[in-house]
Amino acid sequence: xxxxxxxDTLKGAPARIAPxxxxxxxxxxxxxxxxxxxxxxxxxxxxxxxxxxxxxxxAADLSDIxxxxxxxxxxxxxxxxxxxxxxxxITTLLNYFALNNKQIVIAQPGYTLFDYHCNTYNIAYxxxxxxxxxxxxxEQLPALxxxxxxxxxxxxxxxxxxxxxxxxxxxxxxxxxxxxxxxxVYAEFTDMDLAPLVGQYPNxxxxxxxxxxxxxxxxxxxxxxxxxxxxxxxxxxxxxxSINHFTQVFAREVLFRPELxxxxxxxxxxxxxxxxRLYRCLQQRLDGRVLKVFRSAGNFLLLRIFDDAxxxxxxxxxxxxGVQVLNTSxxxxxxxxxxxxxxxxxxxxxFLHCLLRxxxxxxLRQPIQLKQFKGFRPLTGxxxxxxxxx
Numbered sequence: 387x388x389x390x391x392x393x394d395t396l397k398g399a400p401a402r403i404a405p406x407x408x409x410x411x412x413x414x415x416x417x418x419x420x421x422x423x424x425x426x427x428x429x430x431x432x433x434x435x436x437x438x439x440x441x442x443x444x445a446a447d448l449s450d451i452x453x454x455x456x457x458x459x460x461x462x463x464x465x466x467x468x469x470x471x472x473x474x475x476i477t478t479l480l481n482y483f484a485l486n487n488k489q490i491v492i493a494q495p496g497y498t499l500f501d502y503h504c505n506t507y508n509i510a511y512x513x514x515x516x517x518x519x520x521x522x523x524x525e526q527l528p529a530l531x532x533x534x535x536x537x538x539x540x541x542x543x544x545x546x547x548x549x550x551x552x553x554x555x556x557x558x559x560x561x562x563x564x565x566x567x568x569x570x571v572y573a574e575f576t577d578m579d580l581a582p583l584v585g586q587y588p589n590x591x592x593x594x595x596x597x598x599x600x601x602x603x604x605x606x607x608x609x610x611x612x613x614x615x616x617x618x619x620x621x622x623x624x625x626x627x628s629i630n631h632f633t634q635v636f637a638r639e640v641l642f643r644p645e646l647x648x649x650x651x652x653x654x655x656x657x658x659x660x661x662x663r664l665y666r667c668l669q670q671r672l673d674g675r676v677l678k679v680f681r682s683a684g685n686f687l688l689l690r691i692f693d694d695a696x697x698x699x700x701x702x703x704x705x706x707x708g709v710q711v712l713n714t715s716x717x718x719x720x721x722x723x724x725x726x727x728x729x730x731x732x733x734x735x736x737f738l739h740c741l742l743r744x745x746x747x748x749x750l751r752q753p754i755q756l757k758q759f760k761g762f763r764p765l766t767g768x769x770x771x772x773x774x775x776x
């Protein structure tokens with residue numbers, strides 16, 4: 387009977403988020419922040435949440451939260467539309483444009499939700515493939531017809547690179563009849579802020595989130611930025627009451643406190659510093675014939691292992707040690723790659739510890755100083771020397 391209702395692609399599709407295998411000692415697969423909010427802050431939210439009427443739908447008027455979001459990203463409230471996470475906004479837009487027979491073009495590889503949702507919902511799209519070096523190449527951009535919609539992610543997830551602002555503005559100016567939707571949820575980890583461009587280009591939509599730059603991935607609050615007329619139309623597509631009591635209370639009472647904004651800014655800076663340390667370590671001290679690490683403007687790194695057997699062994703051994711990473715090999719152009727989130731210094735060192743153990747001495751150019759992580763023994767000086775000189 388299912389064949390009458392569900393296509394073969396949906397029936398054969400794996401779960402997009404696979405359950406973890408084994409212990410989760412080191413969660414580096416979902417680009418979450420490594421540190422949680424304080425218990426005292428959580429308690430304040432819980433006490434305020436107790437005052438809400440759970441038998442009633444959450445408030446439909448979110449103008450005060452939109453004002454706070456607009457102030458945060460330097461826009462006007464009329465530019466902001468809220469959603470229960472940027473992923474929900476993405477799927478809403480894809481569904482609407484597909485139902486209205488728009489030409490949809492999606493940069494690939496990119497955020498996996500785009501391809502997964504299109505495949506399982508039978509939404510046709512044209513890929514805009516990155517170059518062989520995994521860079522945005524406007525010469526490879528498919529022809530965009532009037533009324534088309536272009537989706538791209540910058541900083542790119544999982545690659546980590548960004549489209550140059552002049553490239554994006556060139557596309558916007560050359561194709562005024564194309565709506566360009568930019569998934570920019572990692573904007574806080576880079577110096578390029580595209581949100582102000584919605585004031586210059588009416589065909590631009592920028593998606594943002596609080597799940598990456600703040601330790602509140604469980605909050606499920608995302609937003610889009612667009613010129614006011616477009617934002618007013620898109621607001622009608624968002625499901626009413628989808629911003630629940632918890633999210634509203636947190637956004638109104640806690641999220642935009644100056645002390646939390648400053649703490650989050652410091653956390654982002656610390657993650658960026660860890661990202662650069664991890665990148666330098668992998669780039670300078672591991673053999674480039676064994677492993678390649680890609681530059682990143684997000685809170686993660688993309689790594690490629692050139693040997694098939696070594697790649698399979700590494701992913702297996704990382705899982706055995708409770709180190710969760712995202713296998714990106716099924717994505718276009720990303721054979722033998724995986725994405726690792728930037729965690730705490732100890733988590734990053736333990737990841738390196740497991741990586742070196744698996745790849746062996748042929749991968750190491752120079753000794754690496756590693757710290758202990760939750761009871762796991764780091765490499766001793768003698769072991770590092772042996773790996774570096776064998």
